[in-house]
Amino acid sequence: MAEISKREQKKLLAKQTIMETAIEQFVQRGFQATSIADIMKAANMGLGTFYNYFDSKDQLLHYLLDNLAVQLQQRLQHLTAEQKSKAEILREMVLMTAQLVDSNKYVLPLFLSAGARPEQASEEAKGKEKDCDLEPHEHRGHGPAFMAMFLQLVQEGQASGEFRQDVSAEIITEMFHSLFQAAAFSSLPLSFEENITMKLRLIIDAICTK
Amino acid sequence: MAEISKREQKKLLAKQTIMETAIEQFVQRGFQATSIADIMKAANMGLGTFYNYFDSKDQLLHYLLDNLAVQLQQRLQHLTAEQKSKAEILREMVLMTAQLVDSNKYVLPLFLSAGARPEQASEEAKGKEKDCDLEPHEHRGHGPAFMAMFLQLVQEGQASGEFRQDVSAEIITEMFHSLFQAAAFSSLPLSFEENITMKLRLIIDAICTK
Amino acid sequence: MAEISKREQKKLLAKQTIMETAIEQFVQRGFQATSIADIMKAANMGLGTFYNYFDSKDQLLHYLLDNLAVQLQQRLQHLTAEQKSKAEILREMVLMTAQLVDSNKYVLPLFLSAGARPEQASEEAKGKEKDCDLEPHEHRGHGPAFMAMFLQLVQEGQASGEFRQDVSAEIITEMFHSLFQAAAFSSLPLSFEENITMKLRLIIDAICTK
Amino acid sequence: MAEISKREQKKLLAKQTIMETAIEQFVQRGFQATSIADIMKAANMGLGTFYNYFDSKDQLLHYLLDNLAVQLQQRLQHLTAEQKSKAEILREMVLMTAQLVDSNKYVLPLFLSAGARPEQASEEAKGKEKDCDLEPHEHRGHGPAFMAMFLQLVQEGQASGEFRQDVSAEIITEMFHSLFQAAAFSSLPLSFEENITMKLRLIIDAICTK
DNA sequence: CATGAATGAGTTTTCATTCAT
DNA sequence: GATGAATGAAAACTCATTCAT
Known part of the structure; x- marks a missing residue:
């Protein structure tokens, strides 16, 4: 043995x-x-x-992405166990996700394209499918997996009246989503943490009913 | 002749x-x-x-990007000529930029990476330079070109007291920047315009002093 | 020009x-x-x-095969124009075909497999299709193209009473077909021509009604 | 023990x-x-x-071929023990061989090439030795092993006056040899047995002195 | 002996770029 | 200037064979 x-x-x-x-x-x-x-x-x-x-470079990429999603989900479990406001949980989740994305910048193309508009997919089907954004395998759906966690948090916050309800939860979720890109590509001389923290403050200010 | x-x-x-x-x-x-x-x-x-x-496929890409930037700048000129609040101008600029990005999704990689952290650039220089993010020519700086316009608007808005000043103009600018990605990759069943409009509302709400 | x-x-x-x-x-x-x-x-x-x-090595092979078939058919045209017995025409056709096959031994695998039994094809479909015998393209049908010429000659000979009719034309045609293999792979110290000539004599003796 | x-x-x-x-x-x-x-x-x-x-994939192939040859030889022993005409023995041997070849189509390349002309062998030595036709080991001589049995039978038949003598035994033997290919690759809707049987009839008709 | 992970030479194929016409 | 055939570096992927366990 x-x-x-x-x-x-x-x-x-x-x-x-x-x-x-x-x-x-x-x-x-x-x-x-x-x-x-x-x-x-x-x-x-x-x-x-x-x-x-x-099996291939692509399979590896998706394997890595899956790993990231799993890591995030695990951390989410920990957070939700504690007694915190949704805003607080969101803040921490976003920070963690941004950290992961920051240290794995290579996932961004997939991460972003995961939710790409469908009409494009059909057009692309005509051409050759060499690009990593457009493979026929199950590449789609990683982004959604990530987003589902945030969406739920936002919806819960809206339900409890913690967040404003005149903007759909999906839109708010996408706002967070778009932060990750900034996390990876900011050119400001701020530390990554500071950067995210400040943007987070803006968004949370914007959605919290006070 | x-x-x-x-x-x-x-x-x-x-x-x-x-x-x-x-x-x-x-x-x-x-x-x-x-x-x-x-x-x-x-x-x-x-x-x-x-x-x-x-000269090359890469040069073409950057040429196209430059064109986009020029188009934007021209439209900006028109806008600033009119009598509008900074928020109003920003709103329209963002919408226009998002439209351009939306109909030229292929520029995103460059667009995003244009502001990539500098330390990365040096590391990449060691490797092969095939990727669109890391060309050897003088292509760096498209993102900044785009961003400079927004940055100036934000700074002017802050100077006039229209926008909050406890968050740096750069951060706010990057928030707009990150919207463009969402413009291109949203998977929501909203029209692109509605999508951007709603997010814009959130951000502008967040930065306008009232 | x-x-x-x-x-x-x-x-x-x-x-x-x-x-x-x-x-x-x-x-x-x-x-x-x-x-x-x-x-x-x-x-x-x-x-x-x-x-x-x-497009590929395979396409080249089939291109070459097609060329051979065309050459043969052209020669057949010449022969049939002359006034000769079917046996005589067959003899010359076989000799020519054998010469072609002899100087292009590489076609044999395809040449032979072209008429492969169908049940095998289905089994092969399960496995990987790397072998030149089992591609999904239009590889099948070269052999038949070759054989059709001989089949027609034999049938005409049978119709005219020149050849025995108690053995099907197809069987006789396959006999000729199998000669080509011998043409390519004999180990006897005979010249290729003598070799084929003698075998031809045997077969023609066997099928001619006298 | x-x-x-x-x-x-x-x-x-x-x-x-x-x-x-x-x-x-x-x-x-x-x-x-x-x-x-x-x-x-x-x-x-x-x-x-x-x-x-x-030792290698190739050695396996040749090992399998050797096995086939041994099986055939054993059956030949049985047949020669009985009191039959050479034509009868040949008929049965051919049928058996064809059956073996039919159920082991993969041996054909080797089987056929086993008797390849010698001048080719030397040329091949220059090239790479990947093909199953040109192994560097001592694999040559399977075909001859097969053929030797038939050759002997034909020679005995000629000696006894049962077969015509104006065609060399080697040529006749090769005629049988070439049947095996037809056995494996006929595309006719006949059963394999019928197919071989009919061709066999033709050849035996052709070589038997009445 | 059995095992299967490690290996790397070899193969097909693509494509940006050059250059002779 | 326009053209497109020629090129070869590079990429993904395969697989017979070895060897440590």
Whole structure:
């Protein structure tokens, strides 16, 4: 059993190494510009080894995205257990999400496109489907997964009268959504935390009934 | 002179055709997925002709971006000529910008990354420079160009007391910036205009001193 | 016009060069073992140039096969114009076909499989379709094209009483078909012509009513 | 001893399983398209296990061929023991061989090439040796092994005056050889047995001195 | 012996860019 | 200036084989 465990351990380590190295490379070079060879070279592993763990670069990306979503959801569970106002929970969730997105900038294209308008999808179907935004697999739906958590919080806040109700919960949720982009791409000399915190203040000011 | 003028005209027409066809193709297939052959075939022109007008695919992209910025700036001139509150001008500018971004979604990657944190740029220089975010030419600074207009408006609004001053103009400006992403990627069944309008209301509510 | 013609000429030459070099390489190394790089290196041309003329290695193969079929059919036309017995025409057709197959041994796999039993096809559909025998394209039907010519000759011979009628024309035709394989793979120290000639004598003896 | 015997038994079983599974896969997907992983997965065995029993994929193929030859030879022994005419024995041998070839279509490339002209072999030596026709090991000579049996029968028939002598035994033997290909690839709606039987009749008619 | 993760050479294919016409 | 054939670097992916466990 120890032997099996050791092998399994090594396998897990390898997969972990690939994932981490991939993230590093994606952040450094961007997703498109990172080749699998780049990743595996940086990881000091054989090229073919990649395919022992992932089917393709895209599958890896979505695997990473799924991981992020799971991390967020777990943190959400912790937060909701505590006794806090919705505004407070939202604030913390947004900060955490922004942190994750910030340290995984490479997910943004997918993250953003996940909710892309459908009419575009059909047009794209005519062309070649090489771009990471338009694969036929189940790429869609990561963004929504992220957003669902925020949407629920906003709706609960509206129901309890904590948030204004003359703007739909979806719109407010999308406001938060759009913050993540700012988290990743601000060019201001502020620390990322400060940056988000200030924008958050604006939005929360705007939606809290007082 | 008439002859030369005709020639010039033809040249301009060719360049214009390439640009428009390129935009169509970028919108349909995405930037990466669109090859120069795709563009020139769609434009019914010879492949090599492309290089009589543009140095590279990347240069074309940035040229298109510059065009957008110019269009915006022209419209801004019109607006500022009229007698309106800063909030009103901002509202219209944002709507226009969002429209442009919406109908040129392919620029988003560049648009967003234009303001990317500087430390990233240096790291990227080490890697290969295939990605649209990291060209070697002098393309940096489109986002800033866009943003400068908004920043000035916000600053003027703050100076006149129309906008709150406890949040930096840069932060507020970035809030607008982040709206454009939402403009392009919302999945709500609202029209694009309604969508932006509602978010705009939230932000303007939040920054207007009343 | 001269200019265009020169270009066209060069294009044709290039295509011809690729085809001939490919045949050489297929004969030398076998179809599967010949990579496109092999071909283009042997042809002293750039690798990418191949794809200016053919979509894939398979398409090339079928293009070559089609060429063979056309050559044969042309020769058949000549023969049937002359006044000869069916047996005589068959003899010459077989000899010519065998020569073609002999000097293009690489076509045999396709040539043979073209008439493969259908039930196998369905089974293969389950697996991966990498083999040249089992592509989804229109690969099937080359053999039949070849065979149709012989079948008709045999049927005409049977109708005129020149050939025995107690064996179906299809069976007799397949007998000829199977000769081509022998043409390509005999290990006897006979010249290829003698070899075929003798076998032909056997079969024709067997089918001629005398 | 019982224990060792059990081990030996298990080893044999494993080898047998691999061979049978390999045949199944070769028949289904073709030789080239079948990877060792395919075989061992289908056999529910570890990938590495393959190499405990065979040196390489090629060696396996030739091993399988050898097995076929041995099976044939054994059946020949039975037949020659009985009192039958050479024509009768040949008929049965051909039928059996054709059956084997039919249910092991994957051997055809090797089977056919086994008798390939020698000058080709030397040329091939220059190229890469990936194809199943040109292995570097000592695999040559399967076809001859098969053919030797038939050749002997034909020679005996000629010696006894049962078969015509104005055509060399080798040529006649190759005629039979070529039947096997037809056995495997006929596209007629006849049963395989009928098909072979009819062709056999033609050939035997042609070679029997009345 | 059994196992299967690791490996990397090899293959197909794409595409921005060049350059001769 | 227009053209498009030629090019080759690079990318994704495969798979026979090895070797540590």
